[in-house]
Amino acid sequence: MGAWSRLAGEVFLDWLAPAPGLRWADIGCGNGAFTELLMQRCAPAQVQGIDPSPQQLAYARTRPGAAGASFTQGDAQALPFPDDRFDAAAMALVIFFIPDPARGVAEMVRVVRPGGLVAAYVWDMFGGGFPFRAVQGALRELGHVPEMPPSAEASRLPALETLWTGAGLAAVETRTIAVERDFADFDSFWAINAAMPNTARALAALPPDAAAALKAGIRGRLPPGADGRIVYSARANAIRGRVPG
Numbered sequence: 001m002g003a004w005s006r007l008a009g010e011v012f013l014d015w016l017a018p019a020p021g022l023r024w025a026d027i028g029c030g031n032g033a034f035t036e037l038l039m040q041r042c043a044p045a046q047v048q049g050i051d052p053s054p055q056q057l058a059y060a061r062t063r064p065g066a067a068g069a070s071f072t073q074g075d076a077q078a079l080p081f082p083d084d085r086f087d088a089a090a091m092a093l094v095i096f097f098i099p100d101p102a103r104g105v106a107e108m109v110r111v112v113r114p115g116g117l118v119a120a121y122v123w124d125m126f127g128g129g130f131p132f133r134a135v136q137g138a139l140r141e142l143g144h145v146p147e148m149p150p151s152a153e154a155s156r157l158p159a160l161e162t163l164w165t166g167a168g169l170a171a172v173e174t175r176t177i178a179v180e181r182d183f184a185d186f187d188s189f190w191a192i193n194a195a196m197p198n199t200a201r202a203l204a205a206l207p208p209d210a211a212a213a214l215k216a217g218i219r220g221r222l223p224p225g226a227d228g229r230i231v232y233s234a235r236a237n238a239i240r241g242r243v244p245g
Contacts, residue, residue, distance in 0.1 A: 002031070002033050003181065004131045004179070004181065004234055005033045005034065005092065005093055006033060006037065007179040007180075007181065007234075008093070008121060008177050008179050008234070008236045009033070009034050009037045009092055009121070010037065010041070011177045011179060012092070012119075012121045012177060012236075012238055013037060013038075013041055013042065015175060015177075015238065015240075016117065016119055016240060018042055018088060018117065020042065020043035020044070021043065021044070021045045022042065022044055022045060022086075022087040022088050022117075023044070023045050023046040023048075023085070023086045023087045023088070024038050024042070024044050024046065024047045024048065024086060024087070024088050024089070024090065025048050025050065025079070025081070025085070025086045025088070025089040025090070025108070025111060025112070026038060026047060026048065026049040026050070026069075026090060026092070027050055027076050027079070027089055027090065027091045027094060027104070027107075027108060028050070028051055028076050028091055028092070028094030028095075028097065028098070029049030029050060029051045029056075029057075029060060029071065029092075030051055030053070030056045030060070030094075031056050031059045031060050031063075032049060032056075032059065032060025032061070032063045032066045032069070032071070033092075034090070034092035034093075035047055035049045035060060035063070035066045035069050035071075036063050036065035036066045038069075038090075039065060039066055039067070039068060039069055040065050045087075046070070047066075047068070047069040047070070048069070048070050048071075048072065048081075048086070049066075049069055049070065049071045049072070050071070050072050050073070050074045050076070050079065050080075051071070051073065051074075052073065052074065052075055052076075053073075054073055057071045057072075057073060076091070076094070076098050076104045076107065077098060077099070077100055077103045077104050077107060078107065079107045079108075079110070079111050081111045082111070083110055083111065084111070084112070084113040084114070085111045085112075085113075086111055086112050086113065086116065087112065087113060087116045087117070088112065088116055088117040088118075088119070089108040089111060089112050089116075089117070089118050089119075090117075090118075090119045090120060091104070091108070091119075091120040091121075091122075092120070092121060093121065093122055093123060093236070094120070094122070095120050095122050095151065095154050095155075095160075095163075096122055096123075096125065096149035096150070096151045096152050096153075096154045096155045097149050097150065097151065098150075098151055098154075099150055099151065100151075101151050101154040101163055102163055102166060102167070105118070105163045105164065105166075105167045105169075106167050108167075109167050109168065109169065109243055112243050113243065113245075114243050114244065114245020115242060115243060115245055116242065116243045117240060117241075117242060117243075118164070118167075118169055118240070118241050118242070118243060119238070119239065119240035119241070120160070120238070120239055121177060121236045121237065121238035121239075122154065122155045122160070122236060122237055122238075123155060123234065123235075123236050123237075124155060124156075124176070124235045124236060124237050125148065125149070125152045125155040126152070126155065126156060127156075127235065127237075128235070129176075129234055129235030129236060129237075130234065131181075131232070131234040132193050132196055132199060134193065134218055134221065134222065134232070135193045135194065135196075135199050135214075135218060136198075136199065138214050138217055138218050139199070139202050139203075139214070142206070142210065142214065144202045144205070144206075146198060146199075146202070147198050155237060156237070157174050157176075157237045157239075160174060160237060160239040161174060161239065163239075164239055164241045165241075167241075168244060169241030169242060169243065169244070170241060170242050170243075170244045171241055171242045172239065172240070172241040173239070173240055173241070174237065174238065174239045174240075175237075175238050176235055176236070176237055176238070177235065177236040177237075177238050178233060178234075178235050179233065179234055179235075179236075180231055180232060180233040180234070181231070181232055181233075181234070182229055182230075182231050183229060183230040183231075183232065184228070184229060185224065185228050185229065185230065186219050186222060186224060186230055188230070189222065189230045189232065190215060190218070190219075
């Protein structure tokens with residue numbers, strides 16, 4: 001997922017076009033992939049990553065590109081920061097994992113100063129934008145219902161708009177982010193898709209012949225180019241707004 005996240009994150013930051021020298025909060029920073037992008041591309045005064053997982057945070061701290069960022073364990077629904085602490089807050093591929101997305105957005109608004117930026121991007125789960133939809137779709141045809149994020153509805157653009165306007169944000173804008181990834185061949189594509197935890201568990205539960213048939217079926221749906229490479233696309237929904245004041 002890290003490579004997909006970076007591709008979408010780069011387009012997202014190009015769209016935001018933030019000024020240098022901002023104090024950023026990376027909400028749900030996970031393993032630090034987006035934190036690293038902020039440090040490398042935005043010339044920030046400060047980047048504070050927050051995530052509930054100590055294991056993810058431990059990995060984030062090892063990223064050379066994230067050197068200089070700070071990481072804190074905490075809950076997106078109850079951020080451990082005072083009001084007006086940051087100039088910008090972002091959620092990168094996170095909002096659909098938050099049990100109460102409205103509360104998470106309200107917390108971003110609380111910790112960002114008046115006039116500051118509140119933004120997010122998330123895979124378009126219902127519009128065919130999820131990077132691993134090919135394998136999950138094939139599993140669904142076999143009766144294996146893929147596990148969805150707890151707040152998957154928040155990935156829809158209208159839902160994001162409702163969350164941002166409902167939190168009182170101004171100058172709300174949305175866009176879709178389309179990215180594509182080039183794989184050397186089908187086996188490279190398959191190795192990355194099959195390694196996703198939910199997919200790996202579902203594949204392990206299949207009889208060997210069924211798993212082989214599923215793989216062959218997906219191969220048939222993704223014909224390679226003349227050079228044998230597979231080009232696969234993904235799409236995210238993005239939103240931004242400003243704290244009034």
